[in-house]
Amino acid sequence: ANGPGVTDKEILICSYQPMTGKVSSYFRMGKGADAWFKHVNANGGINGRMIKYKMVDDKYEPARTKNIVKRFVERDKCFAIVAPLGSAPTKAVIDYIVEKGIPLIGAGTGAAKNVFYKSRTVFPLYPPYDKEGTDLVRFTKEVFGAKKIGVIYQNDASGKTHLKGIEVGLKQYGIKMVASEGYEPKEVDLSSQVIKMKNANVDAMICSCAPEPAAKVYTERAKLGLKVPVVNVFFGKSPKVPELAGQAAVEGVYFATIFREWDDPNEHIQKAKGILTKYYPEEQHDAVHLWGFTGAQVFSEAIKRMGSGDITRARLLDTLEGIDNWKGSVVPVVDIGEVGPGEEAIKHLLVPSMNYVVYKGGKFQPFTPPWMK
Amino acid sequence: MTSHLRCDEVTVRFGGVVACNKISLDVEEGKIIGLIGPNGAGKTTLFNVLSRFQDCDDGHVYYRDQQIDAKNTHDMINLGMARTFQNINLFGEQTTLENILIGAHHLIGNPYSNMLWLPSARRNERELTDRAVEIAEMLNLGDELDNPVKNLPYGHQKRVEMARALAAKPEMILLDEPVAGCNDEETAELKEIVKRINSELGITIFLVEHDMAMVMTVCDYICVINFGANLAQGTPSEIQSNRDVIKAYLGEDDE
């Protein structure tokens, strides 16, 4: 028999999104997933089934998220939760979701609890931030030849986890951190942070910044004539940065990235661009859309592979774990490992690896650091 | 004679304005004392000093020989002094009864047990309410107990203010222009009430008023101030014939 939420015509999947409230700009993730599913449905669905993708606004209030997820499960009988957003909301509901055996695929959160959750039903989206942090230190050493670095980070779970990873990297690579400055996600002005970088005479900077603050940092950096090289974490890699800060200010900045480039001729990324433009024309497309896209694409790939048989959660898990070296999405390669009961979900990562780009001459250009060659 | 309230060279300045300039006076226990003077002479300011709404810059105030110039405003009731205001200052949304009950606030006992309606508080509340009703009846406010005071006619509001002051079981009441805006009939009524409060309850009364008919008939003794300073003191008849007072305040009676 089919699993809950599945009929011969339709599969119901759900997600909670901050459509309003303080982090509503991250609703872009839900829109990304939604665009993909709309595209799938417009092309006849998957094996004859339409995907009904239900998004509900939780305002980023965990108490609401909890109620919404209970509704998904008890009232709506949803099959899986795909590409929901938020660290705090997910933390509040993940126990419940797992307890009910609902697959949680590609949640937009980097918080340790959610990424390292011990469960076979959890499929985190991207690499844990601390690993990235460590990697970035290596980058400053091997690419910039830095000895003392400065870090500007967002004062939240993501930034602090980056910082933890960076500290590990400092030891590992024998580098000193001479300045580390946090900022609040909505802070109006980041000048004092950049001034301190300048004052500390750093050789290189790591920015754990989302696009808007990153743009502010680079504007300020240009203003102060601070010429040291910079590498930015993956979630700040967005065409928005040069657009907001001006090309000149971002020239030469390195970014980590997990997706293919927008102007990569690869058909999948070009298709994604077309789909987003079609369904959400008013939005400027960036990495956050692709977060949602990834979960949605992986999910529909799994359903497709399940063929015309019964669609059950157990089969879904098996099928997902069977996705190896798949190159049919916006991520260069998806390679999902197997997780036994009681093991950490880390092998389930949808996006396991990271690449780098550098912004030069008005576009992001691929950059391969020495150790990847 | 015992002094109930005494000012000793009280001075109050507002920037350049000297509202009270070394005012000294004495309010005798159990009497009705009047305070008069031209507009802006400093009467209300002096009342504010006495009731601790206003600090004085110089001088002292004694209540039964106890110096009070550093007391809190709300402590004055505990000492036994209540007051009314020149501009009616009631709790407009609340009923007459509630207004009077607030006057009795310092009698509610322990606020924590009151707040939880413990048995002792319950008993106490009942007593206070009974007394409030009595006071209201004494001031002919019996019919208005449940009406929000903002809907009452002006004269009644003045009486509610008085009732509220009385509810505190004071030994002295300061009245600032109790009959302003009342017609002669109402003035007469209030005059009687003031006299009764004084004689039946033995409460000392200190009042400011511009209605000479009232002042001259109810007061036992009158103090006159002018430009913030003492001008004259005496019995009503002495004051009425005092040349300085006539010149500064009363005016020549041309009738």
Place this chain on the structure above:
Amino acid sequence: MFGQLFISGLATGSLYALTAVAVVVVFRNTRTINLAQGDFSMIGAFVALVLIKSFAFNYYFALAGSVVFCIGLGILAERVVMRQIADSDWLTLFTATLGMYYILHGVAGHFWGRDTKAFPLTFDPTPINVFGGIISQGHVVNMAWAAAIGLVLFIFFKYTKQGIAMRAVTDDPETAALMGIPVRFIVLLTWGMAGFLAAFAGVLIAPIIYVSPEMMDEVLIKGYVAAVFGGLYSIPGAIIGALLIGICENLAGGYLGSHFKTVTAFAMIVLLLAFRPHGLFGIQKRREV
């Protein structure tokens, strides 16, 4: 470092200044804190952006267009919302402005999306060197506007008949009507002014903090804090307050660490209100008994 922190702080403070002035103007004239003030600015910034992007207006025409639009918005807010509840206590008015905040946020999100948009740079990006610090030209222009508008308003309220009448209306609308003051018109004018100031604040700030439905949230909060420095009454006080906040935040961020930066404004307001309940430049104390 001090010089640069100071200068940058001054620049940031100037971003708060116009909003603070608008908060003061609305409060003085209506006794309401306008929670939607930031959103008027936000809408103004969006309008200017649309004019520039889709209709190829130049910057100054776009500013003018935005000003006209926001004045209309202010007037609309008064006619449709505030006038209906004019007799209520200020808590009700205050909550109504919150309702407008929701609506404007929703409208902006609905029509323009929730992601951040760039506002074309209008000033020469080459920074200038002053007193041992570097400052961008955009900030200088911002400061000049804030100072000029503040001065004009100050004179208007202090010396002109209409300005005094505005204050009279706040004080006691019924009596003001008895003096022949057209109360409704004056209240309308206030909201028009709120719109006018909002448009300036929004368009001037947009290139620096970018355009999005939430762009003004943080600025508005700082605007309130600054306005309290002026006792919610003094216009120069509000401007000085805004600059002070910018400077103190930056100095705290620079010397105490970035954790202390965000708390600065709120620590300042709590301390200020604890010791000077009517602000640093509050009005003469009124007697109440």
Place this chain on the structure above:
Amino acid sequence: MTLLRLSNLEASYGAVRALQGVSMDVAEGAVVAVLGANGAGKSTTLKAISGVVKPTAGEIEFDGKRLNGMTPNQIVRLGIAQVPEGRKIFKDLTVAENLRMGAYARSDKAEISKDLDMILELFPRLSERAKQLGGTLSGGEQQMLAIGRGLMARPRLLLLDEPSLGLAPIIIADIFATLRKINEEKRMTMLVVEQNANIALKNSSFGYVLQVGRVAVEGVAGDLRQNKEVIESYMGA
């Protein structure tokens, strides 16, 4: 010639019917007194004339124009000013600014400054306090300011609601004398509500006595002063 005519005026506050048919005639250049107990409807009558309270029935006619339905500021522009009950000083405005607001509807600068001088002379107290905030004045000083502000409008008809409230006896006589002088020199018509019936009737030519929203007695001031009913209820024994 009649300047102001009220015919069968009615007004209410919710369920309270404050005016139940008031008719009055005020001749140009006259000083007319309105007496009555608390709550009789005196203030409501004045408020209806100046447009603050909307009458539910009846007519108000001023200089041949119907005032019903006009807003207060339109009415002020026709030349009616009011000294409201309870002073209603603008508390956050200075004394000088308060006076300036009195002349809001006027634009004859030279005359305004003459009137200002006249008022400051009449109330020297106010000229000492020109820069003080209205809210910090003493009760009587506020009353003076309210009267001064009303005069600043230089209206054709001045409505005074209890002008003697809270004033020292010596001032009351002065003020009425001045009002009369202005009445004569400037031909300013006045309608005066007073508790102090004695002084009001002494300074007026005609009087009305209101009782629960109706005119109970009317007549020439001199006659009213002799009227037994009036003497008993309004002038003390």
Place this chain on the structure above:
Amino acid sequence: MADINAAFKAKMVQRKWAAMGVLFLAAVIFPMAPGVESWMASEATLIIMYIMAAQGVSILTGYTGLVTVGHGGFLAVGAYASALSTKYLGTDLITGMFVGAAMSAFVGWALGLVFLRLSGAFMAIGTLGFAFFVGTVVNNVPIFEGREGISLPKNHVIGFEIGDIGFYYTALAALGVTTLFVSLLVRSGVGRAFMALRDSEKAAEASGVNRVFYRTLAFSLSAAVTGVAGVLFAHYVNYVSSEVFADIWYSVDFLVATVVGGSAVLLGPFVGGLFVAFLPTFIELFVDQPGDLAFIIKGGALIFVLIVAPAGVVVGLVQLFRWLRGKLGGDTQ
């Protein structure tokens, strides 16, 4: 504000108690009713938590006249106090509520002292500053674990683990207690003192009301009630984080709840709490993915309520009721 005349008020008091009784009875039976699923009880739990928080606000804003836009701060204080004591001392939910209430009351008292001389808009901005202040503190002081947050174990009440239905009943019981408390409080001499301070501080002081004491008392009682709501918010999802509890939108929502329901009416927070907590879910029943539309509807509904019933829905309904009865004939009181 409330413009209900007194005789009417007396009748309303009886009706109010009857209404409350029925309401609570219904609330007790509700989860057991046929067709009711556990998610509905959870939805109700959310509403209960909002009601309670709004009750706290109404003590201060409605009865004492001090407008607060900072009660999200007390929500956080209550939540964190209980979370920390659960994490480090292993206390259960009931103890947690006492800890949260006590801590909140203390902070409320202190804030009351700091803001002793504020009123009106200044108080609103001051409390807003307080909410942000609390936000920054829990965000940056290590023990609170910032935006990473603290995850809590499952809830226990006197040794028993409780699920969502158990939590619902616990919350309901707590709401019963706070409602009883608030209703006793506002009718007592202390409540009178609060209202006296609201209506005229000067006259209250002249009547012997100790301004300092009663203002700080109002602050701490109000904070305590909202603090208990904070404890519930924390334990409901077994998680606290500065990202959530430092949010000023809670403060704003609680104020809205208070105003919408009627700020000095016992039933006010119930209606208002329902309004803020349930409106989004309600809108979703009719509009799929309302998103920004929900914002517009919320704002529009808020303004509509204020225009139609400026003194709050409860008072508005009472007035409407009275008017209807007047219209329908003779039965005047």
